[in-house]
Amino acid sequence: MNNNIGNGISRQDAYEKVRGVAGYTHDVVLPGMLHSCVLRSPYAHAKVVSIDTTAAEALPGVYAVGTYKNTSSRLFNASGVMAFLAPDLNPVLDQVIFTDCPRYIGDEIAGIAAETEEIAQHALRLIKVKYKKLPTVFDPLEALESNAPLLHPHISSCNTPGGVYTVNQGDVATGFQECDVVFEGKYKLPIQKQAQLETQAAVADFRRSGELIVYSSTQSTHPTRIILAHIFDMDQSKVRVLNPKYVGGAFGVRIGMSGKAEAIAAALSKLAGRPVQTVYSREEDFMASDSRHSGYVSVKLGAKKDGTFHALDIHAVLNTGAYTTYGIEVGIVLGNLATSVYRMPHIHYDGRVVYTNILTAGAFRGFGNPQGTFALEAAVDGIAKMLHKDPLELRLQNIVCDGDVWPLAYPCRASGLGECLSKAAKGIDWKQHGKFDAVGRFRRGIGISSGTHLCGTASSACAVLRLEFDGSLQIATGTSDIGTGNMTAFQQIAADLVGIPLERTYVMWSDTDNTPYDIGAHSSRCLYSIGLALEDASHKMKEKILDYAAEMLEESPKQLRVEQGVIRGGNREITVTELADHAHRREIQFVTRGFPRNNGFTATWHAVAADVEIDTYTGVVNVLKIVAAHDIGKAINPVSVEGQIEGGIVQGLGYALREEMTIQADGRPYNTSYHTYMLPTIGDIPEMEIQLVECPDPSGPLGAKGTGESGMVSTAAAIAAAVEDAIGVRPQEIPMTPERILKILKD
Amino acid sequence: MQEHTDILRFIINGREIYTQAPHDMMLSDFLRDQLFLTGTKKGCGKGECGACTVIVNGDAVNSCMILLGKVNGAIIETIEGLEKDGKLHPLQESFVQKGAVQCGFCTPGMIMSAKALLDRNDNPSKEEIREALGGNICRCTGYVKIEQAVEAAVEEIRKNAGKETKDE
Structure with a gap:
């Protein structure tokens, strides 16, 4: 039966993509469509004293000029938290489309819709704005000081939306007293940018009938619809948001709106009475859409003489920039995941995200976990050093196992982490650890990191299957495919579980008009959450088909099988095509709806090992090899799984060695282009070995879980561990640039 | 006129x-x-x-x-x-087969850079492939499968060229 599940079959969307006929939001053209551009604040914190748009409005070819004066002033949160959030939390609404109080360089002041982009740009220069500059703060620790300027006084009197989030287990104070050794470290993490290839984009058509149609690069059409309906104060049913069909990468940067592209395009379309396209330039994408959280993570880890971990205290201060978006949840995930890798009787975590006058930080693959993991794994190696223990053995001794008690809301169900560690160690030739000569210009080193990530938010997933008149199968889920291949995996699951050929299954690409509600492609959730819904819907569909076939064939349904579109029983057979035709002509349709059988999360596990060589003359860290072993439960499509992990590793490589947005004295980011923000290229790729560990998760569809993010999580930690092995010192700041390595060597 | x-x-x-x-x-x-x-x-x-x-x-x-x-x-x-008479170019085919396509936004540019290389060098080394694709950024794949796809296409093109020679 299973000829698709478990096979690395070709991605179905790839055929359109290699032909150059795949449609993205950048490619959407509507009749009468106008182009737009945005006036952005040149100041990191200011008040608009006056704004004069008359000259811009008078320019021929200009159809709309939007500012805070003539567009919706409803407060919103551009991220998915408007639609889903941890229980007991309320979304922080701190954004408007156009502001009169810019809080970072790049904040939206005005928008122009015009016949051409050139005219729009010209009009932009005719807008006269007078600003009153306000005091600024860029570092989160400074923003916590009592005399720091407040960004949103109505939300927080100390720049901390969401306050302090804590995780507690046992009693850490007592716990540390009972420890034989205690390691403490403080780590500084950079601003990393998603830098997805397709910049933020939307095409909005606000029709005179009151309907709003938005083509969008979002990774979550349904939540985006909720946000837009809120902003424009209209029924959600009158808003349609769709991907057309493809999204040019996302990595978290557009859960909810694509920056503010959808809201800007819609506001301008409403004013102009014509469709409006808003496409961010690469510079705008860098400076004015969410990044990964930078900040500080301190960790204190205590152990007994025999290496048993006993107490863990983590403290995080993250820079969430000018607006909240996903900030609060990032702080929560950091704490929850950093405290769920090792068995620990005593745990304390406190984390806060802090407003500052820089670009907003939000969701980015890993969602707080890479930051926490970087710090935690440094501490684990620190303890190993103090106790003269092998870091691999120490990890194996302390990792959580199935059924362990931990602070998380979902159980520790199935873990192949031990196997992951062993496989990663074998692949990197772990016995060399600590054995390289510490002399000469080039120093080798090997390091390892354990890690976990969550996958899920299974709630709010739904799959609708429709067997068509001709026996082909339509799969409708409300999620996007941002490039991860989940749509092909859905086809594999539905084809095998229903019993029809994959070639006769079709997915509907995310469109709020014709797919069931879903919260989107993120949280490593598509395969897990929607996979569960699909599993349910597929079983129901198969049952319906067999029940109908039983009547046609005069057999008991139990005696029937359906495989590859053919139903057999006794010595008779009928095709699903014949059955569907027969049924439809008798006014019978087959539509099934499936939901996840659980509504939570589950954990994925992985270990990453790195082999590096450091040039002590130049400070360059050359990664020779990465081995990553991931427990993904069950690989529905092993090629797609490898691709997710490889892509994550390379983002982690960039995070470890090069990628960083630096903020200048006035708050302006220095790196707002691919040229200045150093992404890994094909020339930077080390040898990579991916090992899949399949430890079936009882809560997942066919034992599977999601792996969209896990590749990213531990890469930087493993590379830092290898650097420590090579030069004897653990870098406390990333990226590990040549300058920073040379400084360590000098000290 | x-x-x-x-x-x-x-x-x-x-x-x-x-x-x-x-x-x-x-x-x-x-x-x-x-x-x-x-x-x-x-x-x-x-x-x-x-x-x-x-x-x-x-x-x-x-x-x-x-x-x-x-x-x-x-x-x-x-x-x-690139597609001729309903048949994909070997690069397009191998990008599909090797899983070298994720979001797909870099894919056309990648394939065109690789094609320009293969058009003038039917047996490029790993270094030559990396040099030819060095200006094409991909944020999804980590480049591993892209490199494999180009290598596979090289083989396919050489195999086809051998066949054509034999046919002649």
């Missing part, structure tokens, strides 16, 4: 194209906005990401950096021209 000096002429994907588009228009905009050849992507508009790579007179170029007037008369290949 009157001379139309402002008319530009190209051979694009084997077809003759005449246009009165402004000479200072960027080639990428001409392809996308006037010919609706939207397979050529724009990721930065500054020649930094390679998503807009097309082949002009045999060379892979960033079409977002090429003024239309500068390439008058050129033979231009875009991603849409």
